[in-house]
Amino acid sequence: MDISHIISSLNEPQRLAVTSEADRLLVLAGAGSGKTRVLVHRIAWLIQAENHSPFEILAVTFTNKAAAEMRYRIEDLLNIPVSGMWVGTFHGLAHRLLRTHWQDAKLPQSFQILDSDDQLRLIKRIMKEQGIDDARIPPKQVQWYINHCKDEGRRADHIEEFDMIAKWQLQIYHSYEDACQRGGMVDFAELLLRAHELWLHNPKLLKHYQERFRHILVDEFQDTNTIQNAWLQLLTTGTTNKMTIVGDDDQSIYGWRGARIEHIQEFDRDFPNADIIRLEQNYRSTGVILAAANSVIRKNESRLGKELWTEASDGDLITVYAAFNELDEARFVAEQIQNWVDDGNSRSEVAILYRSNAQSRVMEEALLRCSIPYRIYGGLRFFDRAEIKNAMSYLRLVEYRNDDTAFERVVNVPPRGIGNRTVEKVREVARDEGSSLWSAAMKVAEEKLLPARAANAIKDFVALINLLDESTQGLALSEQAEHVIESSTLLAHHKNEKGEKGQTRVENLKELVSACQQFGSEVELEGDQSLLSAFVDHAVLESGEGQADEFEDSVQLMTLHSAKGLEFPTVFMVGVEQGLFPSRMSIESLDKIEEERRLCYVGITRAMKHLTICYAESRRLYGKETLNRPSQFLREIPKETMQEVRVNTSVVRPTTFTAGGTNESSVTEHDGVFYEIGQQVRHSTFGEGYILNCEGSGPRARIEVNFDLEGNKWLMAQYAKLEIL
DNA sequence: CTCTACGAATTTTTT
DNA sequence: ATTCGTAGAG
Numbered sequence: 001m002d003i004s005h006i007i008s009s010l011n012e013p014q015r016l017a018v019t020s021e022a023d024r025l026l027v028l029a030g031a032g033s034g035k036t037r038v039l040v041h042r043i044a045w046l047i048q049a050e051n052h053s054p055f056e057i058l059a060v061t062f063t064n065k066a067a068a069e070m071r072y073r074i075e076d077l078l079n080i081p082v083s084g085m086w087v088g089t090f091h092g093l094a095h096r097l098l099r100t101h102w103q104d105a106k107l108p109q110s111f112q113i114l115d116s117d118d119q120l121r122l123i124k125r126i127m128k129e130q131g132i133d134d135a136r137i138p139p140k141q142v143q144w145y146i147n148h149c150k151d152e153g154r155r156a157d158h159i160e161e162f163d164m165i166a167k168w169q170l171q172i173y174h175s176y177e178d179a180c181q182r183g184g185m186v187d188f189a190e191l192l193l194r195a196h197e198l199w200l201h202n203p204k205l206l207k208h209y210q211e212r213f214r215h216i217l218v219d220e221f222q223d224t225n226t227i228q229n230a231w232l233q234l235l236t237t238g239t240t241n242k243m244t245i246v247g248d249d250d251q252s253i254y255g256w257r258g259a260r261i262e263h264i265q266e267f268d269r270d271f272p273n274a275d276i277i278r279l280e281q282n283y284r285s286t287g288v289i290l291a292a293a294n295s296v297i298r299k300n301e302s303r304l305g306k307e308l309w310t311e312a313s314d315g316d317l318i319t320v321y322a323a324f325n326e327l328d329e330a331r332f333v334a335e336q337i338q339n340w341v342d343d344g345n346s347r348s349e350v351a352i353l354y355r356s357n358a359q360s361r362v363m364e365e366a367l368l369r370c371s372i373p374y375r376i377y378g379g380l381r382f383f384d385r386a387e388i389k390n391a392m393s394y395l396r397l398v399e400y401r402n403d404d405t406a407f408e409r410v411v412n413v414p415p416r417g418i419g420n421r422t423v424e425k426v427r428e429v430a431r432d433e434g435s436s437l438w439s440a441a442m443k444v445a446e447e448k449l450l451p452a453r454a455a456n457a458i459k460d461f462v463a464l465i466n467l468l469d470e471s472t473q474g475l476a477l478s479e480q481a482e483h484v485i486e487s488s489t490l491l492a493h494h495k496n497e498k499g500e501k502g503q504t505r506v507e508n509l510k511e512l513v514s515a516c517q518q519f520g521s522e523v524e525l526e527g528d529q530s531l532l533s534a535f536v537d538h539a540v541l542e543s544g545e546g547q548a549d550e551f552e553d554s555v556q557l558m559t560l561h562s563a564k565g566l567e568f569p570t571v572f573m574v575g576v577e578q579g580l581f582p583s584r585m586s587i588e589s590l591d592k593i594e595e596e597r598r599l600c601y602v603g604i605t606r607a608m609k610h611l612t613i614c615y616a617e618s619r620r621l622y623g624k625e626t627l628n629r630p631s632q633f634l635r636e637i638p639k640e641t642m643q644e645v646r647v648n649t650s651v652v653r654p655t656t657f658t659a660g661g662t663n664e665s666s667v668t669e670h671d672g673v674f675y676e677i678g679q680q681v682r683h684s685t686f687g688e689g690y691i692l693n694c695e696g697s698g699p700r701a702r703i704e705v706n707f708d709l710e711g712n713k714w715l716m717a718q719y720a721k722l723e724i725l
Numbered sequence: 726c727t728c729t730a731c732g733a734a735t736t737t738t739t740t
Numbered sequence: 741a742t743t744c745g746t747a748g749a750g
Binding site for chain 2: 062063064089091092095113115116187188189192254256257355357358378412415417418419420421422454540541543560562580583584585586595596599621622
């Protein structure tokens with residue numbers, strides 16, 4: 001068989017990676033160096049050159065989108081379907097394992113997946129039951145605590161807490177685990193934890209999978225959390241199977257949600273005898289853009305080290321625009337895009353990247369004014385919308401009456417006179433009987449445990465669900481959905497809503513019906529799972545894209561985080577200001593600043609040809625006017641790669657990031673002590689704080705410090721006697 | 726029970 | 741500014 005097409009188009013390191021026979025291979029793939037390409041070609045190579053069956057291959061990604069794309073590209077390259085191959089997200093694969101081995105995993109066959117919204121509701125309910133003040137301990141924080149524990153592989157039983165708050169959180173974690181086990185509910189982190197325990201406690205089962213998967217490939221390895229890494233280790237240690245991991249420590253931007261950059265940095269410790277191949281040739285950006293990216297990321301202390309290079313020319317300089325305020329910034333960007341489009345380019349080649357979602361509004365307004373179509377990534381996704389979740393809950397109840405999560409959600413949606421008091425009674429009965437809310441509701445209605453009005457309301461609800469079930473027997477999924485949405489009066493309820501909101505919701509509900517239709521025609525059912533329950537799982541695990549309209553030629557707006565993995569000929573990075581990017585939440589710790597810096601690196605490397613960086617001197621955020629300095633990252637970009645554009649020359653600014661006038665820098669020195677922005681310091685009177693800015697050096701060095709208690713102050717380094725922490 | 730009014734909080738996102 | 745959740749009145 002001719003296999004040359006698999007490797008002929010690759011460069012040397014790529015080819016080495018694709019054809020490597022190492023047991024443990026780490027491919028350190030810089031931005032734009034052909035990471036996915038290597039993964040796809042390696043799998044194709046394994047199948048065609050090494051005659052592996054797709055059945056023996058496991059490929060893990062982080063998003064469903066990446067998984068779908070990978071499968072598509074492999075099939076496209078090989079020109080054959082590879083259906084026996086397991087390709088999916090950690091969560092998707094874990095789910096598959098649990099559905100197959102539900103008994104060994106000690107789960108009911110009908111276990112339901114909780115999304116984070118359901119999870120939060122459950123936590124709130126538990127806290128209320130236990131009389132824990134949710135002002136003192138915010139449920140969100142408890143949710144974070146529980147998920148963090150699970151991400152680290154810790155069950156409530158294994159933990160001991162000493163701190164008062166932590167003790168309460170642990171207690172809630174305990175009750176939460178009980179509630180989940182009783183109700184057959186599994187949250188996202190639990191999928192991973194259970195799948196890990198499934199293998200850990202069933203050596204036979206583990207052996208089966210170890211022998212099946214001869215090759216394991218993991219994408220975006222820098223984003224793995226502890227439990228995911230442990231799962232991979234279980235699968236590979238002491239075996240002869242081979243593992244390839246691909247990632248880039250410089251693009252690790254999810255530390256805040258449990259990802260451990262150490263996993264990739266210390267890969268050879270966890271997985272001994274690893275080969276490392278670096279992909280440093282970049283095929284995406286111009287020399288100037290890469291110079292800027294390299295220069296920024298070099299500031300990070302802890303990294304495996306990589307330097308991107310390109311055969312492409314230097315290209316245009318990076319444009320820097322110092323806006324007067326956020327409106328001026330947005331206006332400038334819109335204007336530039338208008339010019340770009342007038343020059344005959346398409347809008348979809350342009351992306352506007354920002355640090356926080358709150359920044360999108362001003363940009364949208366400016367684009368709207370110029371009649372430039374745009375599309376926002378992120379935001380609420382389809383299956384996360386309230387109206388969709390409500391409709392899904394009706395479907396879930398019709399399928400499976402004991403689904404408490406669904407019951408809680410829609411007993412009184414639309415309002416049918418079942419208030420808190422009534423639901424409380426139902427919960428109480430359910431608790432006493434150890435039954436589901438549904439059975440409790442029937443009991444309450446029949447035995448008249450409540451005032452007639454409430455009991456009747458409950459009775460009507462029970463009757464409604466039963467009726468929906470009877471009348472949809474034998475119907476196709478989409479017809480079933482249509483009927484349920486209509487007869488539950490959800491549709492009418494949303495139609496009556498005032499304003500445009502109701503209209504959108506009605507449209508979304510219609511969209512749900514066609515989603516059912518599509519799902520029914522595409523999915524292949526495994527085992528004896530019903531189509532409806534497969535659809536329910538699908539809805540939770542893949543909540544879908546945020547926005548439609550992807551076909552119109554439009555400018556792309558998104559956060560820096562969601563831009564990872566994408567590329568655009570023209571990129572605008574806006575709001576590059578100290579306190580916004582890096583976020584003020586990150587400024588005090590070096591680790592967090594390094595993550596923000598990686599985010600900056602990700603942002604810069606999204607640009608293929610043109611990069612424009614903007615910052616505003618004054619910005620209205622959360623209804624307050626704030627004065628921000630240019631981001632420290634701006635100073636880390638070589639001056640010779642930038643050109644400053646000034647439209648509004650009349651604005652006089654006391655400080656700029658360039659050398660004119662003052663001489664600020666990110667570091668200064670006095671008496672042999674070096675001060676750097678972001679460092680934590682202590683002052684004898686003002687207490688602790690962190691350095692915001694430096695100016696001058698030697699005896700004239702001045703340092704601006706943000707003190708925890710006293711706010712911002714400029715100090716002379718000579719007299720301040722700052723102690724570096 | 727439902728609706729309206731007022732007050733607090735507000736990085737980043739996937740599964 | 742805006743959204744979300746809770747408290748108090750209808």
